[in-house]
Amino acid sequence: MEQNDQSILSTEFQSEVDGQENILRPKTLGDFQGQRKIKENLSIFIEAALQRKEALDHVFLIGPPGLGKTTLASIIGNEMGSEIRMTSAPALEKPKDLAGILTNVTEGSIFFIDEIHRMRPALEEMLYIAMEDFEIDWVIGQGPAARTIRIPIPNFTLIGATTKAGQVSSPLYSRFGITCRIEFYQINELISIIRRSAKILDAKIDEQAIRLLAQSSRGTPRIANRLLKRLRDYATILGNGTITKEIVIASMDRLGIDSEGLEEQDRNILRTIIEFYDGGPVGAETLAISVGEAIESLEDFYEPFLIQKGYLKRTPRGRVATSLAYKLLNIEHNHKQDENQGILF
Ligand SMILES: Nc1ncnc2c1ncn2[C@@H]1O[C@H](COP(=O)(O)OP(=O)(O)OP(=O)(O)O)[C@@H](O)[C@H]1O
Numbered sequence: 001m002e003q004n005d006q007s008i009l010s011t012e013f014q015s016e017v018d019g020q021e022n023i024l025r026p027k028t029l030g031d032f033q034g035q036r037k038i039k040e041n042l043s044i045f046i047e048a049a050l051q052r053k054e055a056l057d058h059v060f061l062i063g064p065p066g067l068g069k070t071t072l073a074s075i076i077g078n079e080m081g082s083e084i085r086m087t088s089a090p091a092l093e094k095p096k097d098l099a100g101i102l103t104n105v106t107e108g109s110i111f112f113i114d115e116i117h118r119m120r121p122a123l124e125e126m127l128y129i130a131m132e133d134f135e136i137d138w139v140i141g142q143g144p145a146a147r148t149i150r151i152p153i154p155n156f157t158l159i160g161a162t163t164k165a166g167q168v169s170s171p172l173y174s175r176f177g178i179t180c181r182i183e184f185y186q187i188n189e190l191i192s193i194i195r196r197s198a199k200i201l202d203a204k205i206d207e208q209a210i211r212l213l214a215q216s217s218r219g220t221p222r223i224a225n226r227l228l229k230r231l232r233d234y235a236t237i238l239g240n241g242t243i244t245k246e247i248v249i250a251s252m253d254r255l256g257i258d259s260e261g262l263e264e265q266d267r268n269i270l271r272t273i274i275e276f277y278d279g280g281p282v283g284a285e286t287l288a289i290s291v292g293e294a295i296e297s298l299e300d301f302y303e304p305f306l307i308q309k310g311y312l313k314r315t316p317r318g319r320v321a322t323s324l325a326y327k328l329l330n331i332e333h334n335h336k337q338d339e340n341q342g343i344l345f
């Protein structure tokens with residue numbers, strides 16, 4: 001029980017098997033809360049493409065898990081009135097897997113590749129040519145008789161999504177005409193998301209509770225929605241059905257989530273850097289092993305939020321805990337460590 005509760009935040013980033021995520025997923029740009037700049041830009045590009053009756057330029061969506069990349073991709077499909085085909089890079093194993101899709105796309109349709117940083121190099125080449133020239137190279141025959149033919153494909157829009165923009169090769173990156181960097185959501189944006197979700201789920205929640213929940217949601221809509229559902233359970237069983245401030249406080253305590261949205265593993269990561277590695281720098285792999293976390297979830301889920309909150313820094317030599325982290329954990333800061341870093345590195 002305890003274990004399940006503890007993992008409410010982190011397990012969310014690994015899968016989207018939550019059936020109800022679909023009913024909470026906005027379907028239009030107008031329904032997509034927050035991220036004003038991204039929405040404004042996208043709506044202009046979409047409108048222009050529609051007016052010219054052209055395919056939208058290729059779109060690259062970057063951001064931590066749960067911030068709305070998949071949601072935005074399907075919204076773009078809706079707004080363009082286009083067919084959308086979704087896959088993820090690890091599912092594309094052989095050139096023929098990719099060629100099979102590319103030769104079947106229709107004019108103006110959308111092809112969404114999730115986790116695009118995991119594309120195999122051999123397939124990446126094929127994708128470059130498809131994105132730029134709307135053609136694919138295909139080898140027929142074998143040995144000395146083998147030859148390459150170019151097959152034209154319809155003009156399509158590629159939407160690539162990644163949590164790790166740094167791992168996408170620059171030739172691929174440069175072929176996207178539109179890049180959207182999705183940032184963690186502000187409190188007010190989360191408040192609108194929670195209000196919208198509560199309405200859809202028919203969950204009763206008062207204003208103070210909405211604000212508290214927004215603060216505990218790690219800047220992430222998926223977490224806000226996930227927590228809202230748990231709070232509704234708590235309110236039903238422990239209260240009178242309405243989610244109040246008291247219900248939120250008691251529930252977050254049970255879930256091990258503090259008022260900033262940090263969970264036990266976040267504090268554990270910071271404590272480990274400070275106590276085992278003198279505040280850092282420590283390599284990501286070593287750190288992941290020390291805290292018993294997969295490197296992926298450390299890098300994709302935990303670190304971005306800790307960095308945004310100013311508790312952690314990524315340096316070329318590894319991860320470093322900031323003085324804010326010492327303060328958070330009530331550990332005295334050994335400033336000598338900082339001086340050493342200045343001299344040595
Ligand atoms: N701007 C938003 N407004 C309202 N709800 C949102 C918004 N962004 C995301 N959500 C909600 O959060 C859920 C998770 O978003 P989504 O699946 O698009 O994230 P993601 O960035 O694709 O995550 P991952 O990297 O794990 O694939 C959605 O189902 C939706 O309900």
Ligand SMILES: [Mg+2]
Nearest residue numbers: 069070071114
């Ligand atoms: Mg997604």
